[in-house]
Amino acid sequence: MKVTVCRKEHFNAAHRLHNPNWSDEKNKIVFGLCNNPNYHGHNYELIVKVKGDIDPETGFVIDMKVLKDLIKREITDYFDHKNLNLDTDEFSKINPTAENIAVIIWQKLRPHIQANHDLTVILFETPRNFVEFSGN
Secondary structure (H helix, E strand, C coil): CEEEEEEEEEEEEEECCCCCCCCHHHHHHHHHHHHCCCCEEEEEEEEEEEEEECCCCCCCCCCHHHHHHHHHHHHHHHHCCEEHHHHCCCCCCCCCCHHHHHHHHHHHHHHHCCCCCEEEEEEECCCCCEEEECCC
8 A cells, every 4th residue: 555645844045046157137037036136035835745655563654753854854954044045055056946946855855765665845935836846
């Protein structure tokens, strides 16, 4: 029996969408207000989904406390109240779009999740705008 276990967390972070290979005018056209040179912030909502077989001994797919602690250590402690462009290595060379943030979160979590479990990251940048990444 495959069951999906979900954990919801949040973090606050600032960023600027900008392509250094483009002119200022093109960046403003493509990224609009998100290209503000002084950055802007979001209250990100994160859902981490782990799908796998139920362990017959524990009754868990993954211990929710273990998942909670993993997300805190690898994601919220790392990204919360940070400027993603300036304070993280991952976004020093790639644009911190919601899509790229979701991929980075997935990459940070994947090594800590059993290989036989599926991992999905859903990241809400706003209540209406969100992305989902499952590693493929």
